Amino acid sequence: MPDKSNDAHIVQRFDRELEGVRSNVLAMGGIVEQQLSDALQAMADCDADLAERTATNDYKVNRMEVQIDESCTRILALRQPTASDLRLVLSVAKIIADLERIGDEAERIALFVTRIARANCNRRHYTELLHMGTLVKDMLHNALDAFARMDARQAVEVARMDEKVDAEYEAHMRQTMTYMMEDPRNIPPFLDSVWCARSLERIGDRSRNLCEYVIYLVKGKDVRHTTLAQMEEVAR
């Protein structure tokens, strides 16, 4: 039955293509994680060189986004996937867009750290930021892990962490405002720390987005713009 074996061959090739896309997404995620991790390390060590290297590495992430997007388009055009295969391709298209923007935020942080480290580096400005950075790094890592393991429950757990990040961000902003009002000479360095905090908060939001796509992928339900409780309901 040559026809059937030919069909099986096509199915296998299709599965390999999908698997390739999936592992490329994880590779892209790994690079973005490293970018964030390096930006935070540069902040902790006041290391302008590491910060600058991190900022210039962003082109790799951009290139991967375009490549994976092309693979998705090719699969849609040639394989015309349906059901869960279609959901995988559509989720991937969204995931890489958010990953690319997480990379942009990491680049932004690295650029501020470059400036901070070249001017004056007062660790007092950045201790709380680093704590927030660790939280956000965990969020991103666990979101990618939930995607790798197709784990909707873990995705909800990550989304829950975003509330903690938002609370830390608010506290940081209030604290920073007080420092700036105490002594106007503090304004420029603290304003840089405000931008870093803002970027970290955005990375938290985007990691939450990743979790929403994982839930869509696993459960077939769009949970964007829903509450954490509704998300939990769907993931159960």
Add this chain to the structure above:
Amino acid sequence: MPDKSNDAHIVQRFDRELEGVRSNVLAMGGIVEQQLSDALQAMADCDADLAERTATNDYKVNRMEVQIDESCTRILALRQPTASDLRLVLSVAKIIADLERIGDEAERIALFVTRIARANCNRRHYTELLHMGTLVKDMLHNALDAFARMDARQAVEVARMDEKVDAEYEAHMRQTMTYMMEDPRNIPPFLDSVWCARSLERIGDRSRNLCEYVIYLVKGKDVRHTTLAQMEEVAR
């Protein structure tokens, strides 16, 4: 020939579906434009009520995003479009994601304006912001117009405007930093104006993204992460 007329019927229905998606995107764009316009009007008039109404209207945009996204998925699953039809569906999926986030930024501006208008409203803080706001509003409007008319050249013109917005943003930030250092009591209101400026700058970036999707749609080339000159080359 009943078969042929049946085929023609299916093609017509498909065209109507695509046309429906296109006009829904334009309707969603119209709502987002209005949101931004209202937020800026509230800023100009120190109108806390208008600002609050604008912020609470964001759910409409979110709902439209989910609906249009569902239409796109349905079309991909049932019609399995190829070539320019596939490009339209994929561009729309990206366009609505950016439109939704432009809506979020407009909501953010409206929330800051609510706070500003309720506390003390010193127009001196916001004159330059309003100028930047007008530029950004034009960018968004022209980007949507380029999509409506499938005009790649106009898309490049809009992308070019983003450089002007970025320059205004930088100037605003330098100016604001000076004001804050002059008198620490200026810090809280100026920090709010910094956030508004940041949101406007982001809307400019996202309107530029819209233009990139229009060029992809019309020319079939992915121009993300390219320079303005490269974009021009493709759109010619």
